[in-house]
Amino acid sequence: MPTWTDQIDHLRLIRTEGVGPVTYRRLLDRYHTPAAALAALPRLARAGGRSAPPTIPSGSEAAAELERTYAIGARMVFLADPDYPHLLALLDDAPPCLIMxxxxxxxxxxxxxxxxxxxxxxxxxxxxxxxxxxxxxxxxxxxxxxxxxxxxxxxxxxxxxxxxxxxxxxxxxxxxxxxxxxxxxxxxxxxxxxxxxxxxxxxxxxxxxxxxxxxxxxxxxxxxxxxxxxxxxxxxxxxxxxxxxxxxxxxxxxxxxxxxxxxxxxxxxxxxxxxxxxxDNLPAEPGPPQPRTRRFGEPDPTFPAPPAGAEPPPEARRQVLSLLSPEPTMVDDLVRHCHLTPAVTMAVLLELELAGRVETLAGSRVALLPDAIE
Missing domain, CATH: 3.40.50.450 (Rossmann fold)
Incomplete structure:
Protein backbone atom coordinates (compact mmCIF):
# COMPACT_ATOMS: atom_id res chain seq x y z
CA MET A 1 0.00 0.00 0.00
CA PRO A 2 1.57 3.35 -1.00
CA THR A 3 2.21 5.91 1.70
CA TRP A 4 -0.09 8.93 1.96
CA THR A 5 2.53 11.05 0.18
CA ASP A 6 2.91 8.48 -2.61
CA GLN A 7 -0.86 8.35 -3.06
CA ILE A 8 -1.00 12.12 -3.38
CA ASP A 9 1.81 12.15 -5.94
CA HIS A 10 0.23 9.34 -7.97
CA LEU A 11 -3.15 11.06 -7.90
CA ARG A 12 -1.65 14.40 -8.97
CA LEU A 13 0.00 12.68 -11.95
CA ILE A 14 -3.19 10.80 -12.88
CA ARG A 15 -5.31 13.96 -12.73
CA THR A 16 -2.81 16.08 -14.70
CA GLU A 17 -4.08 17.57 -17.95
CA GLY A 18 -3.03 15.43 -20.90
CA VAL A 19 -1.97 12.39 -18.86
CA GLY A 20 -4.03 9.37 -19.87
CA PRO A 21 -3.61 5.76 -18.74
CA VAL A 22 -1.00 4.89 -21.40
CA THR A 23 0.99 8.09 -20.83
CA TYR A 24 0.91 7.48 -17.08
CA ARG A 25 2.59 4.11 -17.60
CA ARG A 26 5.22 5.60 -19.90
CA LEU A 27 6.02 8.41 -17.48
CA LEU A 28 6.59 5.97 -14.64
CA ASP A 29 8.60 3.65 -16.91
CA ARG A 30 10.88 6.58 -17.66
CA TYR A 31 11.00 8.46 -14.35
CA HIS A 32 10.22 5.59 -11.92
CA THR A 33 8.42 7.75 -9.33
CA PRO A 34 5.39 10.04 -9.70
CA ALA A 35 7.29 12.88 -8.02
CA ALA A 36 10.04 12.75 -10.65
CA ALA A 37 7.48 12.54 -13.45
CA LEU A 38 5.59 15.56 -12.09
CA ALA A 39 8.80 17.57 -11.99
CA ALA A 40 9.51 16.72 -15.64
CA LEU A 41 6.04 17.48 -17.02
CA PRO A 42 6.43 21.23 -17.75
CA ARG A 43 9.69 20.66 -19.62
CA LEU A 44 8.29 17.75 -21.63
CA ALA A 45 5.16 19.68 -22.64
CA ARG A 46 7.25 22.69 -23.66
CA ALA A 47 9.53 20.48 -25.75
CA GLY A 48 6.45 19.08 -27.50
CA GLY A 49 5.38 22.56 -28.59
CA ARG A 50 3.08 23.69 -25.77
CA SER A 51 3.45 27.31 -24.71
CA ALA A 52 1.87 26.98 -21.25
CA PRO A 53 2.57 24.13 -18.82
CA PRO A 54 -0.18 21.51 -18.30
CA THR A 55 -2.51 21.99 -15.36
CA ILE A 56 -1.27 19.88 -12.46
CA PRO A 57 -3.43 19.53 -9.32
CA SER A 58 -1.80 20.76 -6.14
CA GLY A 59 -0.94 18.44 -3.28
CA SER A 60 -3.78 19.89 -1.23
CA GLU A 61 -6.28 19.26 -4.05
CA ALA A 62 -5.18 15.64 -4.36
CA ALA A 63 -5.28 15.19 -0.59
CA ALA A 64 -8.80 16.62 -0.48
CA GLU A 65 -9.97 14.08 -3.09
CA LEU A 66 -8.40 11.25 -1.13
CA GLU A 67 -10.02 12.44 2.09
CA ARG A 68 -13.47 12.76 0.52
CA THR A 69 -13.13 9.27 -0.94
CA TYR A 70 -12.12 7.64 2.32
CA ALA A 71 -14.72 9.62 4.27
CA ILE A 72 -17.58 7.77 2.54
CA GLY A 73 -16.01 4.35 3.09
CA ALA A 74 -14.40 4.02 -0.34
CA ARG A 75 -10.72 3.52 -1.13
CA MET A 76 -8.28 4.08 -3.98
CA VAL A 77 -6.36 1.20 -5.52
CA PHE A 78 -3.43 2.18 -7.73
CA LEU A 79 -2.08 0.19 -10.67
CA ALA A 80 1.11 -0.80 -8.87
CA ASP A 81 -0.76 -2.03 -5.77
CA PRO A 82 -0.66 -5.82 -5.22
CA ASP A 83 -4.46 -5.95 -4.86
CA TYR A 84 -5.16 -4.20 -8.18
CA PRO A 85 -7.36 -6.60 -10.23
CA HIS A 86 -5.04 -8.87 -12.20
CA LEU A 87 -7.14 -9.28 -15.34
CA LEU A 88 -7.81 -5.55 -15.62
CA ALA A 89 -4.09 -4.79 -15.29
CA LEU A 90 -3.49 -6.74 -18.52
CA LEU A 91 -5.13 -3.95 -20.54
CA ASP A 92 -2.71 -1.47 -22.12
CA ASP A 93 -4.99 1.35 -20.97
CA ALA A 94 -5.92 -0.04 -17.56
CA PRO A 95 -7.02 2.77 -15.23
CA PRO A 96 -4.07 4.02 -13.16
CA CYS A 97 -6.40 4.34 -10.17
CA LEU A 98 -9.64 2.63 -9.25
CA ILE A 99 -12.03 3.98 -6.65
CA MET A 100 -13.76 1.10 -4.91
CA ASP A 280 -19.10 -24.63 -20.33
CA ASN A 281 -17.24 -22.27 -22.68
CA LEU A 282 -15.48 -19.95 -20.27
CA PRO A 283 -11.67 -20.20 -20.23
CA ALA A 284 -9.65 -20.24 -17.04
CA GLU A 285 -7.64 -17.24 -18.28
CA PRO A 286 -7.96 -14.73 -21.14
CA GLY A 287 -6.81 -15.99 -24.51
CA PRO A 288 -4.58 -14.16 -27.03
CA PRO A 289 -3.28 -11.47 -26.94
CA GLN A 290 -0.99 -12.92 -24.34
CA PRO A 291 -0.81 -11.30 -20.89
CA ARG A 292 2.05 -8.94 -20.21
CA THR A 293 5.34 -10.63 -19.46
CA ARG A 294 6.67 -7.65 -17.50
CA ARG A 295 5.37 -6.16 -14.30
CA PHE A 296 4.05 -2.63 -14.19
CA GLY A 297 6.91 -0.19 -13.67
CA GLU A 298 9.57 -2.42 -15.22
CA PRO A 299 11.27 -1.10 -18.39
CA ASP A 300 9.84 -2.19 -21.72
CA PRO A 301 12.68 -3.86 -23.68
CA THR A 302 10.83 -3.28 -26.97
CA PHE A 303 10.71 0.50 -26.51
CA PRO A 304 13.36 1.39 -23.96
CA ALA A 305 13.12 4.80 -22.35
CA PRO A 306 16.00 7.24 -22.95
CA PRO A 307 17.90 8.61 -19.98
CA ALA A 308 15.75 11.08 -18.06
CA GLY A 309 17.95 14.00 -19.10
CA ALA A 310 18.16 13.11 -22.78
CA GLU A 311 16.27 15.40 -25.17
CA PRO A 312 15.17 14.32 -28.65
CA PRO A 313 16.40 16.71 -31.35
CA PRO A 314 13.81 19.10 -32.89
CA GLU A 315 14.02 17.37 -36.26
CA ALA A 316 12.87 14.13 -34.57
CA ARG A 317 9.62 15.82 -33.50
CA ARG A 318 9.03 17.18 -37.00
CA GLN A 319 9.70 13.76 -38.50
CA VAL A 320 7.26 11.98 -36.18
CA LEU A 321 4.54 14.60 -36.72
CA SER A 322 4.87 14.33 -40.49
CA LEU A 323 4.05 10.61 -40.32
CA LEU A 324 0.99 10.93 -38.07
CA SER A 325 -2.63 11.59 -38.97
CA PRO A 326 -6.00 11.48 -37.16
CA GLU A 327 -6.19 7.83 -38.21
CA PRO A 328 -4.50 5.70 -35.49
CA THR A 329 -1.02 4.44 -36.39
CA MET A 330 0.76 1.48 -34.80
CA VAL A 331 3.77 2.65 -32.82
CA ASP A 332 6.02 -0.06 -34.25
CA ASP A 333 5.06 1.09 -37.78
CA LEU A 334 5.97 4.63 -36.79
CA VAL A 335 9.35 3.49 -35.48
CA ARG A 336 10.00 1.59 -38.71
CA HIS A 337 9.22 4.53 -40.99
CA CYS A 338 10.73 7.44 -39.09
CA HIS A 339 14.22 5.85 -38.87
CA LEU A 340 14.64 6.92 -35.24
CA THR A 341 15.53 4.61 -32.39
CA PRO A 342 12.56 3.24 -30.42
CA ALA A 343 13.72 5.18 -27.35
CA VAL A 344 13.79 8.51 -29.19
CA THR A 345 10.45 7.84 -30.89
CA MET A 346 8.77 7.07 -27.56
CA ALA A 347 10.30 10.18 -25.98
CA VAL A 348 8.94 12.33 -28.82
CA LEU A 349 5.47 10.80 -28.50
CA LEU A 350 5.47 11.45 -24.77
CA GLU A 351 6.32 15.13 -25.33
CA LEU A 352 3.73 15.52 -28.08
CA GLU A 353 0.96 13.98 -25.98
CA LEU A 354 1.72 16.21 -23.01
CA ALA A 355 1.63 19.15 -25.41
CA GLY A 356 -1.86 18.13 -26.51
CA ARG A 357 -0.83 17.33 -30.09
CA VAL A 358 -1.25 13.54 -30.19
CA GLU A 359 -3.34 10.95 -28.42
CA THR A 360 -1.98 7.59 -27.32
CA LEU A 361 -4.51 4.77 -27.64
CA ALA A 362 -4.74 1.20 -26.44
CA GLY A 363 -3.08 -1.44 -28.57
CA SER A 364 0.17 0.54 -29.03
CA ARG A 365 -1.46 3.07 -31.37
CA VAL A 366 -1.16 6.84 -31.64
CA ALA A 367 -3.20 9.46 -33.48
CA LEU A 368 -2.76 13.14 -34.30
CA LEU A 369 -5.33 15.35 -32.60
CA PRO A 370 -7.33 17.58 -34.99
CA ASP A 371 -6.08 20.83 -33.43
CA ALA A 372 -2.49 19.74 -34.12
CA ILE A 373 -2.96 19.45 -37.88
CA GLU A 374 -1.11 22.24 -39.67
Whole structure:
Protein backbone atom coordinates (compact mmCIF):
# COMPACT_ATOMS: atom_id res chain seq x y z
CA MET A 1 0.00 0.00 0.00
CA PRO A 2 1.57 3.35 -1.00
CA THR A 3 2.21 5.91 1.70
CA TRP A 4 -0.09 8.93 1.96
CA THR A 5 2.53 11.05 0.18
CA ASP A 6 2.91 8.48 -2.61
CA GLN A 7 -0.86 8.35 -3.06
CA ILE A 8 -1.00 12.12 -3.38
CA ASP A 9 1.81 12.15 -5.94
CA HIS A 10 0.23 9.34 -7.97
CA LEU A 11 -3.15 11.06 -7.90
CA ARG A 12 -1.65 14.40 -8.97
CA LEU A 13 0.00 12.68 -11.95
CA ILE A 14 -3.19 10.80 -12.88
CA ARG A 15 -5.31 13.96 -12.73
CA THR A 16 -2.81 16.08 -14.70
CA GLU A 17 -4.08 17.57 -17.95
CA GLY A 18 -3.03 15.43 -20.90
CA VAL A 19 -1.97 12.39 -18.86
CA GLY A 20 -4.03 9.37 -19.87
CA PRO A 21 -3.61 5.76 -18.74
CA VAL A 22 -1.00 4.89 -21.40
CA THR A 23 0.99 8.09 -20.83
CA TYR A 24 0.91 7.48 -17.08
CA ARG A 25 2.59 4.11 -17.60
CA ARG A 26 5.22 5.60 -19.90
CA LEU A 27 6.02 8.41 -17.48
CA LEU A 28 6.59 5.97 -14.64
CA ASP A 29 8.60 3.65 -16.91
CA ARG A 30 10.88 6.58 -17.66
CA TYR A 31 11.00 8.46 -14.35
CA HIS A 32 10.22 5.59 -11.92
CA THR A 33 8.42 7.75 -9.33
CA PRO A 34 5.39 10.04 -9.70
CA ALA A 35 7.29 12.88 -8.02
CA ALA A 36 10.04 12.75 -10.65
CA ALA A 37 7.48 12.54 -13.45
CA LEU A 38 5.59 15.56 -12.09
CA ALA A 39 8.80 17.57 -11.99
CA ALA A 40 9.51 16.72 -15.64
CA LEU A 41 6.04 17.48 -17.02
CA PRO A 42 6.43 21.23 -17.75
CA ARG A 43 9.69 20.66 -19.62
CA LEU A 44 8.29 17.75 -21.63
CA ALA A 45 5.16 19.68 -22.64
CA ARG A 46 7.25 22.69 -23.66
CA ALA A 47 9.53 20.48 -25.75
CA GLY A 48 6.45 19.08 -27.50
CA GLY A 49 5.38 22.56 -28.59
CA ARG A 50 3.08 23.69 -25.77
CA SER A 51 3.45 27.31 -24.71
CA ALA A 52 1.87 26.98 -21.25
CA PRO A 53 2.57 24.13 -18.82
CA PRO A 54 -0.18 21.51 -18.30
CA THR A 55 -2.51 21.99 -15.36
CA ILE A 56 -1.27 19.88 -12.46
CA PRO A 57 -3.43 19.53 -9.32
CA SER A 58 -1.80 20.76 -6.14
CA GLY A 59 -0.94 18.44 -3.28
CA SER A 60 -3.78 19.89 -1.23
CA GLU A 61 -6.28 19.26 -4.05
CA ALA A 62 -5.18 15.64 -4.36
CA ALA A 63 -5.28 15.19 -0.59
CA ALA A 64 -8.80 16.62 -0.48
CA GLU A 65 -9.97 14.08 -3.09
CA LEU A 66 -8.40 11.25 -1.13
CA GLU A 67 -10.02 12.44 2.09
CA ARG A 68 -13.47 12.76 0.52
CA THR A 69 -13.13 9.27 -0.94
CA TYR A 70 -12.12 7.64 2.32
CA ALA A 71 -14.72 9.62 4.27
CA ILE A 72 -17.58 7.77 2.54
CA GLY A 73 -16.01 4.35 3.09
CA ALA A 74 -14.40 4.02 -0.34
CA ARG A 75 -10.72 3.52 -1.13
CA MET A 76 -8.28 4.08 -3.98
CA VAL A 77 -6.36 1.20 -5.52
CA PHE A 78 -3.43 2.18 -7.73
CA LEU A 79 -2.08 0.19 -10.67
CA ALA A 80 1.11 -0.80 -8.87
CA ASP A 81 -0.76 -2.03 -5.77
CA PRO A 82 -0.66 -5.82 -5.22
CA ASP A 83 -4.46 -5.95 -4.86
CA TYR A 84 -5.16 -4.20 -8.18
CA PRO A 85 -7.36 -6.60 -10.23
CA HIS A 86 -5.04 -8.87 -12.20
CA LEU A 87 -7.14 -9.28 -15.34
CA LEU A 88 -7.81 -5.55 -15.62
CA ALA A 89 -4.09 -4.79 -15.29
CA LEU A 90 -3.49 -6.74 -18.52
CA LEU A 91 -5.13 -3.95 -20.54
CA ASP A 92 -2.71 -1.47 -22.12
CA ASP A 93 -4.99 1.35 -20.97
CA ALA A 94 -5.92 -0.04 -17.56
CA PRO A 95 -7.02 2.77 -15.23
CA PRO A 96 -4.07 4.02 -13.16
CA CYS A 97 -6.40 4.34 -10.17
CA LEU A 98 -9.64 2.63 -9.25
CA ILE A 99 -12.03 3.98 -6.65
CA MET A 100 -13.76 1.10 -4.91
CA UNK A 101 -16.52 0.94 -2.35
CA UNK A 102 -17.53 -2.38 -0.82
CA UNK A 103 -15.78 -5.74 -0.95
CA UNK A 104 -12.71 -5.01 -3.09
CA UNK A 105 -11.76 -8.68 -3.05
CA UNK A 106 -14.59 -9.45 -5.47
CA UNK A 107 -12.61 -7.85 -8.32
CA UNK A 108 -9.95 -10.53 -7.93
CA UNK A 109 -12.38 -13.45 -8.28
CA UNK A 110 -13.64 -15.12 -11.47
CA UNK A 111 -15.97 -12.57 -13.07
CA UNK A 112 -18.42 -12.63 -15.96
CA UNK A 113 -19.92 -9.46 -17.44
CA UNK A 114 -23.59 -9.20 -18.39
CA UNK A 115 -24.55 -6.12 -20.42
CA UNK A 116 -27.30 -4.98 -22.76
CA UNK A 117 -29.67 -2.25 -23.83
CA UNK A 118 -31.10 0.46 -21.61
CA UNK A 119 -34.44 0.15 -23.39
CA UNK A 120 -34.56 -3.64 -23.15
CA UNK A 121 -37.85 -5.46 -23.52
CA UNK A 122 -39.55 -7.16 -20.59
CA UNK A 123 -38.36 -10.52 -21.93
CA UNK A 124 -34.82 -9.21 -22.29
CA UNK A 125 -34.76 -7.94 -18.72
CA UNK A 126 -36.20 -11.21 -17.41
CA UNK A 127 -33.55 -13.16 -19.34
CA UNK A 128 -30.79 -10.95 -17.95
CA UNK A 129 -32.02 -11.38 -14.38
CA UNK A 130 -32.42 -15.16 -14.67
CA UNK A 131 -29.07 -15.62 -16.41
CA UNK A 132 -27.25 -13.44 -13.86
CA UNK A 133 -28.83 -15.29 -10.95
CA UNK A 134 -27.69 -18.63 -12.37
CA UNK A 135 -24.17 -17.35 -13.16
CA UNK A 136 -23.74 -15.68 -9.76
CA UNK A 137 -24.05 -19.02 -8.04
CA UNK A 138 -20.49 -19.76 -9.19
CA UNK A 139 -19.03 -16.43 -10.42
CA UNK A 140 -19.16 -12.69 -9.77
CA UNK A 141 -21.43 -10.86 -12.22
CA UNK A 142 -20.15 -7.50 -13.51
CA UNK A 143 -22.34 -4.87 -15.16
CA UNK A 144 -22.67 -1.12 -15.57
CA UNK A 145 -25.65 -0.15 -13.35
CA UNK A 146 -27.48 1.36 -16.33
CA UNK A 147 -31.20 1.10 -16.93
CA UNK A 148 -32.59 -2.06 -18.48
CA UNK A 149 -30.37 -5.12 -18.78
CA UNK A 150 -27.64 -3.87 -16.41
CA UNK A 151 -30.09 -3.23 -13.58
CA UNK A 152 -31.72 -6.62 -14.10
CA UNK A 153 -28.32 -8.35 -14.11
CA UNK A 154 -27.32 -6.76 -10.80
CA UNK A 155 -30.64 -7.65 -9.19
CA UNK A 156 -30.47 -11.24 -10.38
CA UNK A 157 -26.87 -11.67 -9.22
CA UNK A 158 -27.67 -10.32 -5.76
CA UNK A 159 -30.33 -12.99 -5.31
CA UNK A 160 -27.85 -15.86 -5.45
CA UNK A 161 -24.34 -14.43 -5.23
CA UNK A 162 -22.25 -11.30 -5.68
CA UNK A 163 -22.03 -8.46 -8.19
CA UNK A 164 -19.75 -5.60 -9.23
CA UNK A 165 -21.19 -2.35 -10.59
CA UNK A 166 -18.80 -0.32 -12.73
CA UNK A 167 -20.03 3.27 -12.96
CA UNK A 168 -19.11 6.15 -15.25
CA UNK A 169 -19.24 8.99 -12.71
CA UNK A 170 -17.79 9.57 -9.28
CA UNK A 171 -18.25 6.97 -6.57
CA UNK A 172 -20.66 9.38 -4.86
CA UNK A 173 -22.80 9.97 -7.98
CA UNK A 174 -25.62 7.42 -8.43
CA UNK A 175 -26.75 7.17 -12.05
CA UNK A 176 -29.41 6.87 -13.30
CA UNK A 177 -31.26 8.57 -10.40
CA UNK A 178 -33.76 5.74 -10.05
CA UNK A 179 -30.87 3.37 -9.24
CA UNK A 180 -29.72 5.38 -6.22
CA UNK A 181 -30.93 2.72 -3.79
CA UNK A 182 -29.33 -0.09 -5.82
CA UNK A 183 -26.12 1.96 -5.96
CA UNK A 184 -26.18 2.26 -2.16
CA UNK A 185 -26.89 -1.46 -1.61
CA UNK A 186 -24.13 -2.62 -3.94
CA UNK A 187 -21.65 -0.30 -2.24
CA UNK A 188 -22.55 -1.79 1.13
CA UNK A 189 -22.82 -5.51 0.33
CA UNK A 190 -20.96 -6.04 -2.97
CA UNK A 191 -18.67 -3.67 -4.92
CA UNK A 192 -18.86 -0.34 -6.73
CA UNK A 193 -15.95 0.55 -9.05
CA UNK A 194 -15.05 3.71 -10.99
CA UNK A 195 -12.01 5.55 -12.26
CA UNK A 196 -13.73 8.96 -12.21
CA UNK A 197 -12.77 11.54 -9.62
CA UNK A 198 -14.99 12.08 -6.59
CA UNK A 199 -17.93 14.31 -7.50
CA UNK A 200 -17.71 13.70 -11.27
CA UNK A 201 -21.13 13.76 -12.91
CA UNK A 202 -21.34 11.08 -15.63
CA UNK A 203 -21.25 12.33 -19.20
CA UNK A 204 -21.49 10.53 -22.53
CA UNK A 205 -17.71 10.45 -23.07
CA UNK A 206 -17.24 8.60 -19.75
CA UNK A 207 -19.23 5.50 -20.72
CA UNK A 208 -16.82 3.95 -23.28
CA UNK A 209 -14.09 4.23 -20.64
CA UNK A 210 -16.38 2.53 -18.13
CA UNK A 211 -17.04 -0.24 -20.67
CA UNK A 212 -13.37 -1.19 -20.90
CA UNK A 213 -13.31 -1.71 -17.11
CA UNK A 214 -16.34 -4.00 -17.33
CA UNK A 215 -14.63 -6.06 -20.03
CA UNK A 216 -11.23 -5.91 -18.36
CA UNK A 217 -12.44 -7.31 -15.03
CA UNK A 218 -14.14 -10.25 -16.71
CA UNK A 219 -13.21 -13.51 -18.37
CA UNK A 220 -16.08 -13.02 -20.78
CA UNK A 221 -18.95 -10.72 -21.72
CA UNK A 222 -22.56 -11.82 -22.23
CA UNK A 223 -24.67 -9.45 -24.35
CA UNK A 224 -28.44 -9.53 -23.82
CA UNK A 225 -30.44 -7.36 -26.25
CA UNK A 226 -28.22 -4.76 -27.85
CA UNK A 227 -28.98 -2.58 -30.84
CA UNK A 228 -26.41 -2.09 -33.57
CA UNK A 229 -23.76 0.53 -32.61
CA UNK A 230 -24.74 0.34 -28.94
CA UNK A 231 -22.44 0.72 -25.95
CA UNK A 232 -22.84 -2.97 -25.20
CA UNK A 233 -21.20 -3.79 -28.51
CA UNK A 234 -18.28 -1.55 -27.55
CA UNK A 235 -17.87 -3.66 -24.43
CA UNK A 236 -18.01 -6.84 -26.52
CA UNK A 237 -15.43 -5.45 -28.96
CA UNK A 238 -13.05 -4.58 -26.12
CA UNK A 239 -13.53 -8.07 -24.71
CA UNK A 240 -12.70 -9.64 -28.06
CA UNK A 241 -9.64 -7.42 -28.57
CA UNK A 242 -8.28 -8.35 -25.14
CA UNK A 243 -8.71 -12.09 -25.48
CA UNK A 244 -11.92 -12.43 -23.48
CA UNK A 245 -14.80 -14.66 -24.58
CA UNK A 246 -17.90 -13.07 -26.14
CA UNK A 247 -21.38 -14.52 -25.67
CA UNK A 248 -24.75 -13.30 -26.92
CA UNK A 249 -28.38 -14.16 -26.30
CA UNK A 250 -30.26 -14.45 -29.63
CA UNK A 251 -33.38 -12.41 -30.24
CA UNK A 252 -36.12 -11.92 -32.77
CA UNK A 253 -34.89 -10.52 -36.11
CA UNK A 254 -38.02 -8.33 -36.06
CA UNK A 255 -36.80 -6.51 -32.93
CA UNK A 256 -34.09 -3.87 -33.59
CA UNK A 257 -33.03 -4.24 -29.95
CA UNK A 258 -31.77 -7.74 -30.78
CA UNK A 259 -29.82 -6.96 -33.93
CA UNK A 260 -26.53 -6.23 -32.20
CA UNK A 261 -26.55 -9.52 -30.30
CA UNK A 262 -27.60 -11.48 -33.36
CA UNK A 263 -24.79 -9.85 -35.33
CA UNK A 264 -22.28 -10.89 -32.66
CA UNK A 265 -23.42 -14.50 -33.04
CA UNK A 266 -23.05 -14.18 -36.81
CA UNK A 267 -19.46 -13.04 -36.22
CA UNK A 268 -18.62 -15.97 -33.97
CA UNK A 269 -19.90 -15.11 -30.48
CA UNK A 270 -21.16 -18.12 -28.52
CA UNK A 271 -24.93 -18.41 -28.53
CA UNK A 272 -26.41 -18.37 -25.02
CA UNK A 273 -29.72 -19.78 -23.89
CA UNK A 274 -28.77 -20.82 -20.35
CA UNK A 275 -25.96 -20.19 -17.87
CA UNK A 276 -24.49 -23.58 -18.83
CA UNK A 277 -23.73 -22.21 -22.30
CA UNK A 278 -21.50 -19.64 -20.62
CA UNK A 279 -19.92 -21.78 -17.93
CA ASP A 280 -19.10 -24.63 -20.33
CA ASN A 281 -17.24 -22.27 -22.68
CA LEU A 282 -15.48 -19.95 -20.27
CA PRO A 283 -11.67 -20.20 -20.23
CA ALA A 284 -9.65 -20.24 -17.04
CA GLU A 285 -7.64 -17.24 -18.28
CA PRO A 286 -7.96 -14.73 -21.14
CA GLY A 287 -6.81 -15.99 -24.51
CA PRO A 288 -4.58 -14.16 -27.03
CA PRO A 289 -3.28 -11.47 -26.94
CA GLN A 290 -0.99 -12.92 -24.34
CA PRO A 291 -0.81 -11.30 -20.89
CA ARG A 292 2.05 -8.94 -20.21
CA THR A 293 5.34 -10.63 -19.46
CA ARG A 294 6.67 -7.65 -17.50
CA ARG A 295 5.37 -6.16 -14.30
CA PHE A 296 4.05 -2.63 -14.19
CA GLY A 297 6.91 -0.19 -13.67
CA GLU A 298 9.57 -2.42 -15.22
CA PRO A 299 11.27 -1.10 -18.39
CA ASP A 300 9.84 -2.19 -21.72
CA PRO A 301 12.68 -3.86 -23.68
CA THR A 302 10.83 -3.28 -26.97
CA PHE A 303 10.71 0.50 -26.51
CA PRO A 304 13.36 1.39 -23.96
CA ALA A 305 13.12 4.80 -22.35
CA PRO A 306 16.00 7.24 -22.95
CA PRO A 307 17.90 8.61 -19.98
CA ALA A 308 15.75 11.08 -18.06
CA GLY A 309 17.95 14.00 -19.10
CA ALA A 310 18.16 13.11 -22.78
CA GLU A 311 16.27 15.40 -25.17
CA PRO A 312 15.17 14.32 -28.65
CA PRO A 313 16.40 16.71 -31.35
CA PRO A 314 13.81 19.10 -32.89
CA GLU A 315 14.02 17.37 -36.26
CA ALA A 316 12.87 14.13 -34.57
CA ARG A 317 9.62 15.82 -33.50
CA ARG A 318 9.03 17.18 -37.00
CA GLN A 319 9.70 13.76 -38.50
CA VAL A 320 7.26 11.98 -36.18
CA LEU A 321 4.54 14.60 -36.72
CA SER A 322 4.87 14.33 -40.49
CA LEU A 323 4.05 10.61 -40.32
CA LEU A 324 0.99 10.93 -38.07
CA SER A 325 -2.63 11.59 -38.97
CA PRO A 326 -6.00 11.48 -37.16
CA GLU A 327 -6.19 7.83 -38.21
CA PRO A 328 -4.50 5.70 -35.49
CA THR A 329 -1.02 4.44 -36.39
CA MET A 330 0.76 1.48 -34.80
CA VAL A 331 3.77 2.65 -32.82
CA ASP A 332 6.02 -0.06 -34.25
CA ASP A 333 5.06 1.09 -37.78
CA LEU A 334 5.97 4.63 -36.79
CA VAL A 335 9.35 3.49 -35.48
CA ARG A 336 10.00 1.59 -38.71
CA HIS A 337 9.22 4.53 -40.99
CA CYS A 338 10.73 7.44 -39.09
CA HIS A 339 14.22 5.85 -38.87
CA LEU A 340 14.64 6.92 -35.24
CA THR A 341 15.53 4.61 -32.39
CA PRO A 342 12.56 3.24 -30.42
CA ALA A 343 13.72 5.18 -27.35
CA VAL A 344 13.79 8.51 -29.19
CA THR A 345 10.45 7.84 -30.89
CA MET A 346 8.77 7.07 -27.56
CA ALA A 347 10.30 10.18 -25.98
CA VAL A 348 8.94 12.33 -28.82
CA LEU A 349 5.47 10.80 -28.50
CA LEU A 350 5.47 11.45 -24.77
CA GLU A 351 6.32 15.13 -25.33
CA LEU A 352 3.73 15.52 -28.08
CA GLU A 353 0.96 13.98 -25.98
CA LEU A 354 1.72 16.21 -23.01
CA ALA A 355 1.63 19.15 -25.41
CA GLY A 356 -1.86 18.13 -26.51
CA ARG A 357 -0.83 17.33 -30.09
CA VAL A 358 -1.25 13.54 -30.19
CA GLU A 359 -3.34 10.95 -28.42
CA THR A 360 -1.98 7.59 -27.32
CA LEU A 361 -4.51 4.77 -27.64
CA ALA A 362 -4.74 1.20 -26.44
CA GLY A 363 -3.08 -1.44 -28.57
CA SER A 364 0.17 0.54 -29.03
CA ARG A 365 -1.46 3.07 -31.37
CA VAL A 366 -1.16 6.84 -31.64
CA ALA A 367 -3.20 9.46 -33.48
CA LEU A 368 -2.76 13.14 -34.30
CA LEU A 369 -5.33 15.35 -32.60
CA PRO A 370 -7.33 17.58 -34.99
CA ASP A 371 -6.08 20.83 -33.43
CA ALA A 372 -2.49 19.74 -34.12
CA ILE A 373 -2.96 19.45 -37.88
CA GLU A 374 -1.11 22.24 -39.67
Missing amino acids: KGDAGLAGLRCIAAVGGRNASANGQRMAETLAADLAASMVVVSGLARGVDTSAHRGAMRTGRTIAVIAGGIDQPYPPENAELHRRIGETDLLVTEAAFGTEPQGRHFPRRNRIIAGLSLGVVVVEAALRSGSLITAQIAQETGREVFAVPGSPLDPRARGGNDLIRQGAILVETAADVL
